Amino acid sequence: MGTWELRESYESSNGTVRWDRIGQGSPVVLVHGWPFSSYVWRDVAAGLARRHTVYVWDLPGYGQSAKTTGQDVSLAGHQAVLTELLEHWGLTSPAVVAHDIGAAVALRSALLDGVGYGRLVLVDAVSVRPWGSPFFRLVREHAEVFARLPAPQHEAMVRRYLAGGTHGELRTRVLDTLVQPWLGEVGQAAFYRQMAQAEERHTREVEDRFGELDMPTLIVWGEHDDWLPADRAEHLARLIPHARLEWVADSGHLVQEDAPARFTSLLTDFLAGQ
Numbered sequence: 688m689g690t691w692e693l694r695e696s697y698e699s700s701n702g703t704v705r706w707d708r709i710g711q712g713s714p715v716v717l718v719h720g721w722p723f724s725s726y727v728w729r730d731v732a733a734g735l736a737r738r739h740t741v742y743v744w745d746l747p748g749y750g751q752s753a754k755t756t757g758q759d760v761s762l763a764g765h766q767a768v769l770t771e772l773l774e775h776w777g778l779t780s781p782a783v784v785a786h787d788i789g790a791a792v793a794l795r796s797a798l799l800d801g802v803g804y805g806r807l808v809l810v811d812a813v814s815v816r817p818w819g820s821p822f823f824r825l826v827r828e829h830a831e832v833f834a835r836l837p838a839p840q841h842e843a844m845v846r847r848y849l850a851g852g853t854h855g856e857l858r859t860r861v862l863d864t865l866v867q868p869w870l871g872e873v874g875q876a877a878f879y880r881q882m883a884q885a886e887e888r889h890t891r892e893v894e895d896r897f898g899e900l901d902m903p904t905l906i907v908w909g910e911h912d913d914w915l916p917a918d919r920a921e922h923l924a925r926l927i928p929h930a931r932l933e934w935v936a937d938s939g940h941l942v943q944e945d946a947p948a949r950f951t952s953l954l955t956d957f958l959a960g961q
Contacts, residue, residue, distance in 0.1 A: 691726045691864070693743065693751050697775055699768045701760075702753035706744035706772070710736025713805075714778050715958065717743050718769065720787020720813065721881060722849065724750025726864055727786070727943045734951035739958065742776060746789070750868050754877035762788060762889035766795040770802055782958050784808040786943070787915075791890050797900065798893045806958060807900070810907045810950075811915055811940045815894055815922050816887050820914045822848065823882065830883035834876060845869050845878065854911040854939035861944065897926040904930040905957045909938035909945060 693705035707725075715735055717728045725743040732741045745752040747768055748760040758764075769792050773781070783804045785793035790812030796802040813819075819827065826833050836844070849865050850857055857865075869878040904927050908920040924932040933953055938945035 691729050693745060697772060699771055701747040701764050701768050702755055702758060704744055704747060704768060705751040708740060708742050710739050710741045712739040714781040715739045715741050716781050716783045718785035718789030718793055720789045723865060724868060730947040731943055731951050735954060744772060748877050748881060754873050760881050761884040762791050762795060765792040770796045770800045773802060779803060780805040782806040784954060786810040788813045790814050794893055798896045804902050807902050807904045808907060808954060810942060811909055811912050812923060814890060815919055816890060818915060827882045827885055830879040834879040841875050842870055852939060852941040853944050854937055855945050857944060898928060900927050906930055906932045907953060908934055909940055909942045910934050910936050911938060912940045914940040
């Protein structure tokens with residue numbers, strides 16, 4: 688798809704959100720997770736766009752969206768923006784594919800805001816407690832200290848952390864693109880702001896209500912996810928009525944990068960009702 692550039696802007700209650708829309712057909716909304724951006728959907732979006740209108744966007748404080756001091760980048764803050772965007776786009780029952788914290792955001796919009804989805808896909812989902820890798824929890828507890836790291840040390844740490852999201856090795860160009868939004872004074876502050884506001888109470892508020900979900904649901908999990916282990920996937924599948932769990936071999940937390948073709952095939956079949 689060439690350079691990944693989100694062409695549209697929406698002035699949300701939480702700052703400027705960059706978004707885009709490709710393809711034609713029934714709507715599918717892709718929601719990225721931490722600490723990524725809509726860039727991770729580039730191959731999947733291109734594949735789905737053959738049959739669907741695909742909506743991609745960067746969460747507030749991520750990627751090409753605005754990053755500001757005092758910004759609400761909690762799961763609750765992102766939930767509010769997702770609900771706003773669906774109304775802005777005029778979508779009443781889209782399919783939603785949500786990864787990592789994006790899954791928690793999508794679940795909150797459904798259960799707390801009453802947003803309807805035609806189908807729901809939860810990918811290596813932040814959804815049931817406890818969540819977050821040991822490193823993530825360490826940095827979250829000491830975000831103010833880590834935020835004062837010299838820029839070279841910060842960049843090295845972010846690069847190493849992001850590289851750990853896949854089972855295979857990320858291509859240098861891809862890793863550079865994922866790291867870039869977190870660099871510089873604004874980006875570095877935004878990185879630790881996200882961590883500081885990541886609170887498990889925002890999943891606890893909806894975890895006991897997963898049984899209320901009544902749309903067809905597919906759970907996709909990388910077999911080698913070192914950030915969110917297999918028991919989280921199995922527990923989530925038990926909580927959601929009639930949910931189907933699919934494992935992606937040779938993949939880590941970021942299945943979009945480890946196995947884009949296999950992942951897109953799973954999505955295509957599920958969205959077609961198979």
